[in-house]
Amino acid sequence: ELKVEQNPLFLSMQEGKNYTIYCNYSTTSDRLYWYRQDPGKSLESLFVLLSNGAVKQEGRLMASLDTKARLSTLHITAAVHDLSATYFCAVDPLDSNSGYALNFGKGTSLLVTP
Amino acid sequence: EAGVAQSPRYKIIEKRQSVAFWCNPISGHATLYWYQQILGQGPKLLIQFQNNGVVDDSQLPKDRFSAERLKGVDSTLKIQPAKLEDSAVYLCASSPAGYEQYFGPGTRLTVT
Numbered sequence: 001e002l003k004v005e006q007n008p009l010f011l012s013m014q015e016g017k018n019y020t021i022y023c024n025y026s027t028t029s030d031r032l033y034w035y036r037q038d039p040g041k042s043l044e045s046l047f048v049l050l051s052n053g054a055v056k057q058e059g060r061l062m063a064s065l066d067t068k069a070r071l072s073t074l075h076i077t078a079a080v081h082d083l084s085a086t087y088f089c090a091v092d093p094l095d096s097n098s099g100y101a102l103n104f105g106k107g108t109s110l111l112v113t114p
Numbered sequence: 115e116a117g118v119a120q121s122p123r124y125k126i127i128e129k130r131q132s133v134a135f136w137c138n139p140i141s142g143h144a145t146l147y148w149y150q151q152i153l154g155q156g157p158k159l160l161i162q163f164q165n166n167g168v169v170d171d172s173q174l175p176k177d178r179f180s181a182e183r184l185k186g187v188d189s190t191l192k193i194q195p196a197k198l199e200d201s202a203v204y205l206c207a208s209s210p211a212g213y214e215q216y217f218g219p220g221t222r223l224t225v226t
Contacts, residue, residue, distance in 0.1 A: 031213075033214070033215075035217075040222075041219070042217045042219045042220050043157070101169075102215065103159075104156030106155055
């Protein structure tokens with residue numbers, strides 16, 4: 001069974017600070033996704049990482065993928081309040097039998113305070 | 115491009131009642147997924163369709179849950195009878211070719 005572990009699960013940080021969220025997974029895969037979810041809302045796609053060494057940036061968020069270490073990171077630079085949300089990583093197990101269904105971590109609940 | 119549509123958005127039922135959810139995927143997307151998201155957790159796959167065929171339903175509690183995708187487009191997910199532990203958000207997602215999935219707004223089910 002594919003396991004996806006995120007840490008931390010809860011993160012309170014001050015505006016202007018930097019921090020990294022980690023996503024470890026237990027099987028070989030080079031497809032990893034990051035989603036954002038606001039309270040009561042659905043999942044919004046942030047990044048799609050499709051190869052080892054992939055790095056993508058959007059605004060204050062940067063995601064990277066190391067398939068050899070089975071690790072992805074989501075780095076937050078100079079946090080602002082609008083980034084407060086829950087962030088999920090999801091791994092595609094690359095199993096044709098499972099049809100590319102995603103396995104999600106438990107999510108990191110981020111709160112950015114003044 | 116219209117997104118994934120789901121209805122209803124909210125549903126409150128008593129245990130042992132039945133309920134059905136509807137999903138209309140993005141036009142042209144062959145793959146459709148139903149996920150269950152319990153409060154405080156990540157979504158968990160219930161069932162996946164490729165066109166109108168089932169690809170994976172290994173985590174669907176088949177004694178009470180059923181799903182169909184007629185004509186390879188819209189899909190319905192049914193729970194009968196509902197239990198308290200079925201309280202969750204039910205997310206529908208679609209994808210064009212096994213890559214990025216697009217999620218609908220979800221249906222929040224409360225079982226009392």
